[in-house]
Amino acid sequence: MSTPLVLRMGRIGYLNVLPIYHPLEAGILPHDFELVSGPPALLNNMMARGELHVSSCSCFEYACRPERYYLVEDLSIGSRGPVMSVLLLSRLPIEQLDGRGILISGETHTSVALLRLLMRDRYKLNVRFSTGPVTPAVRGATPPTAFLAIGDEALRLRNHPDYPYRLDLAEAWRDWTGLPFIFGLWVVSREAAEQGLFKTDPGALLRRARDWGLQHMDLILDLTGLGCPLSREELLTYYRDGLVYSLGQEELQGLRLFYEKLATAGMIPAPPPLRFFRM
The missing domain is CATH 3.40.190.10 (Periplasmic binding protein-like II)
Structure with a gap:
C-alpha cells in the first residue's frame, strides 16, 4: 500500500509571522500540513525545488519564477510605514x-x-x-x-x-x-494544484489563522515576549502599526510598482502577472 502524501507548508522562522502560524502550530486550527520552518531564502529555494507545497515566499522569488506559483489571495507580510525589522x-x-x-x-x-x-x-x-x-x-x-x-x-x-x-x-x-511595501507573499505550488493534491483551500486556512492570531493579540504578545528585545508596548506597535497582513488594493499597487521598478533596473526580466490560487 502506498504511503499517503504529506503536504508541506513553509513557515518563516521570524516573530512577524507568529500571528499566522501559532494557531496552526498549537493545533487551534486543525490541518493536514507538515510545517517546515526556515529563513526566507531557504524557503524560497525549497519552493523552487518543489520540496514544499505551500509557503510564505519573498515577493522577489515570485517575480523570478511566476510560472511555478499561484498567489494566496488577501495575505501578505508588509508594511504601510516603519516596519522596524x-x-x-x-x-x-x-x-x-x-x-x-x-x-x-x-x-x-x-x-x-x-x-x-x-x-x-x-x-x-x-x-x-x-x-x-x-x-x-x-x-x-x-x-x-x-x-x-x-x-x-x-x-x-x-x-x-x-x-x-x-x-x-x-x-x-x-x-x-506613497504606497505600502510588500516583503512576502504566500504561494501555492502550481504543480501541486494542477495535480489536485489540495482537498481544501490552503489559502482559506492561512487567512483563518491570520484572523485568529490578530484577534488574540494578547496571547501573541505573551508568546513573543519570551526572550524578545522589544518591550510589550513596542511589540504591540510592531504588530499593530508596523506590519500589514492583508493584500488589498493599495498593497497590490505597491507590489506592482516594486515589480515595475525591478524590471526597469534590470533585476527581473519583466513585471510578473499576479495569478491567484482558487479551488
Missing part, C-alpha cells in the same frame, strides 16, 4: 555611504532588492554590496561600515551604539512612493 544600520549618515560597502544578509532576497533600488534610484548612491552573516561581522575585529539586517536580528541590533544612523526600508519606500 528591515533596517540599514550605518556608522555614517546614509548620504555619506557613496563609494562605501554595505554588508547584506544572505537570508533575504526582497529586502536586498529593495535596498539596491533605494540606493540606486532614491538616494543616487554608488555602493558596494557583500554578503555574509551580519551579527558575527558586527562583533568581529573589522565591523562593516553599514549593514542590512532583517527579522529578529534587526530587532536585536536596531539600537546598536556603534551604528547610530538607521534607515527603515519600508518607511523609505513609503516616503518615496
Whole structure:
C-alpha cells in the first residue's frame, strides 16, 4: 500500500509571522500540513525545488519564477510605514555611504532588492554590496561600515551604539512612493494544484489563522515576549502599526510598482502577472 502524501507548508522562522502560524502550530486550527520552518531564502529555494507545497515566499522569488506559483489571495507580510525589522544600520549618515560597502544578509532576497533600488534610484548612491552573516561581522575585529539586517536580528541590533544612523526600508519606500511595501507573499505550488493534491483551500486556512492570531493579540504578545528585545508596548506597535497582513488594493499597487521598478533596473526580466490560487 502506498504511503499517503504529506503536504508541506513553509513557515518563516521570524516573530512577524507568529500571528499566522501559532494557531496552526498549537493545533487551534486543525490541518493536514507538515510545517517546515526556515529563513526566507531557504524557503524560497525549497519552493523552487518543489520540496514544499505551500509557503510564505519573498515577493522577489515570485517575480523570478511566476510560472511555478499561484498567489494566496488577501495575505501578505508588509508594511504601510516603519516596519522596524528591515533596517540599514550605518556608522555614517546614509548620504555619506557613496563609494562605501554595505554588508547584506544572505537570508533575504526582497529586502536586498529593495535596498539596491533605494540606493540606486532614491538616494543616487554608488555602493558596494557583500554578503555574509551580519551579527558575527558586527562583533568581529573589522565591523562593516553599514549593514542590512532583517527579522529578529534587526530587532536585536536596531539600537546598536556603534551604528547610530538607521534607515527603515519600508518607511523609505513609503516616503518615496506613497504606497505600502510588500516583503512576502504566500504561494501555492502550481504543480501541486494542477495535480489536485489540495482537498481544501490552503489559502482559506492561512487567512483563518491570520484572523485568529490578530484577534488574540494578547496571547501573541505573551508568546513573543519570551526572550524578545522589544518591550510589550513596542511589540504591540510592531504588530499593530508596523506590519500589514492583508493584500488589498493599495498593497497590490505597491507590489506592482516594486515589480515595475525591478524590471526597469534590470533585476527581473519583466513585471510578473499576479495569478491567484482558487479551488
